[in-house]
Amino acid sequence: MADLNYVAPTTAEAAVKALLAGGGMARVLAGGTDLLVQMRSGRLTPETIVDVKAVAGAQGIRQEAGGFVIGAATSGAVIGEHAALSMAWPGLVEATNLIGSTQVQGRASLAGNLCNASPAADSVPAMIAARAICVVVGPNGTREVAVEAICVGPGKTSLAAGEFILEFRLPARPARSGDAYLRSIPRTEMDIAVVGCGVNLTLDTDGTCAEAHVALGAVAPTALLVEAAGAALVGRKLDQEALDRLDAAARAACRPIDDKRGTVEYRTRIAGVLARRAVAIAWQRAGA
């Protein structure tokens, strides 16, 4: 086995430096629940591991400017225990807590879920629907990137050499807002989404939809922000016509694979069904 260099820097600058020094053979480590599996199977053979969990700001949750900031390496278990975050963003928290088992939750992070770049990653549609922003640190300083701009294909991200995600920012939450995430899996636990759907919406005082964002997972090479599906709801009440248009827009966005977990036809159909159901939950939460 090749030499492996493990570093656990405490500042973002040092992490960037270590990633650059490692060149193409450096990898960021957060919870390791994807990375270690891939290293052990021989699929990945990094020469440098930059553990970012000790980097200042990479773990923990804080409230700022009316919104939330979640450290990129914060574990699902910590996210699930945060009462204020769970109150404001129940869909995002539920999506995060769907990742793996209790053991996996003890380590798995949002940044790892995103940067592993699986089209089926559960927290990603929920983060996209939430309009979450990634704070990316790199050799040229800090930039802010929408979550949907990180993955470019299965296993591939738009992050440049030396860059990593330090934290996620969730926008301030207007009154009468709600979110939801649903996934379809053949079992009740410990399985990979066949389709996932995240919804985030805000209602007007009269109960019409003022703003809506719908994102789908596992129906394309990357998770999708389906703008037409959100637009189908805006200015409407929760009626049959709005739901039919939402369903059609969700199905129209699908470009899924055909595999043993689900055919193209099945995944496409389920995308519409999950969008309807997730909207109903988010709507009810927004009205409550």
Next chain:
Amino acid sequence: MSRKTHVTTTVNGDAAEFLTDPHATLLDALRDDLRLTGAKEGCGSGDCGACSVMVDGRLVCACLMLAVEAEGKRIETIEGMAQEGELHPLQTQFLRHAALQCGFCTPGILVAAKALLEANPNPTEVEARFWLAGNLCRCTGYDKIIRAVMDAAADMRQERRAS
């Protein structure tokens, strides 16, 4: 050959140190360096939970953590569960219910179940089943395991009331 790294941790309340390869997992270090062979390698990919241990109070799979990450951490394993020769209520109930056959999954399930009862002393059966969904058992069909966990939870609530 990789350079070895010196790691200092606490295992079951005692200071522990070992020299490890950066590729090694915490499970490798526990079993091969510290000779704590209770945690088992079932799958090596985080699916089976046979290597469940606590790290700084969190349940994790020791196969999905590097040994070097254990620096400065507080680790608890199945070997620390019985206190001064006295079995934990979960261990007692596992014996009473015969909630094991081959026993390979048992240390991981006991560690995971203990974590459950610390977080939630009065779980419903559904909550217990979901919490333990990352612990596979190919012998028992889970029923006896769940019954043992529910009875141990009741024993522990009783004990707490009595004390």
